[in-house]
Amino acid sequence: MSAHQSELPVLYSFRRCPFAMRARLALAACGLKVEIREIVLRDKPAHMCEISPKATVPVLWLPDGTVVDESLDVMRWAVRQADPMGLMNLQPSALESTQQWLAVLDGEFKHHLDRYKYPQRYEGVDAMEHRQAGVQILKQWGAALIDSDWLFGNSMRFADLAILPFVRQFRIPEPQWFDSNPELAPVVAWLQRFLALPLFETAMQKFEPWKPGDPAVFFP
Ligand SMILES: N[C@@H](CCC(=O)N[C@@H](CS)C(=O)NCC(=O)O)C(=O)O
Missing domain, CATH: 1.20.1050.10 (Glutathione S-transferase Yfyf (Class Pi); Chain A, domain 2)
Incomplete structure (x- = not known):
């Protein structure tokens, strides 16, 4: 029921959390699309806690089963896939x-x-x-x-x-x-x-909280 519904990674996210926000910003800046699952902190999805027992957002769940559950690691994963804005163009x-x-x-x-x-x-x-x-x-x-x-x-x-x-x-x-x-x-x-930035607006898009069985919702 909590399986990937597409070939895309799943991102467990909470709109107002700055850690989750930085993950969404990096994914959008890198032109990467994910299946997003908005959570409520006081009622976290069982599947999220199962794949990441520390149960903090963001959690990125890749199609091969890899779990990336630290926000900076989600950002690092994103720039490794593609970096059209040159976020890592650094001396x-x-x-x-x-x-x-x-x-x-x-x-x-x-x-x-x-x-x-x-x-x-x-x-x-x-x-x-x-x-x-x-x-x-x-x-x-x-x-x-x-x-x-x-x-x-x-440049950012x-x-x-x-x-x-x-x-x-x-x-x-x-x-x-x-x-x-x-x-x-x-x-x-x-x-x-x-x-x-339009990127900020994209990252702050609102989603209804996800529950198992819901149709996939995509970000951005
Ligand atoms: N070091 C983690 C911290 C993430 C974090 O603390 N997220 C908060 C929300 S802003 C959370 O999920 N807290 C769990 C809770 O409140 O139950 C990261 O960078 O991803």
Whole structure:
């Protein structure tokens, strides 16, 4: 019942999750089509949990049965299939910065983002301290944006797509404060550029939650 209904990979996804969002962005940017299964976090499909017991989205299930269940690995898989936008056209130094920034993003930045956005979920947390720590990290990315539209020049690359869904999340609690913060001006412009992309609109397409037996729905 949960088998592939086509020759295409299946992507378990949740629209609002920034990890799933980066996976959809990479798939769409690489011109790859998947069978999409939108999930609800409090009622995850049994098949998804079976193939990936850690049960986080995104999960990409390939027709040969391979399971790719880390968002950065889904992105890496996508660019290996095709890279028409040149997301991986990077000098060795840019590749090194990409790796460092992604480690900071999924580690420190995500830590501060969660505590800024949802302080009530943690004990003894001061949201403003975490907001400030997040700003310090954003400023490092902002420094790379002083003379260019994207992190590595005037074309979007892998790191932009991996990082921007999380910058978007960081803006959500206090959009006016974020947009008018002079320290963040290059980051604000970077985010606005991203939100205006047709690619972003494609990645944010809405789907009804999937249940076993539903006809296949495709993304993009
Ligand atoms: N390291 C994972 C993290 C994915 C993740 O944490 N996704 C969240 C949603 S944003 C999730 O599925 N959480 C499971 C839950 O809330 O039950 C990745 O990069 O794919």
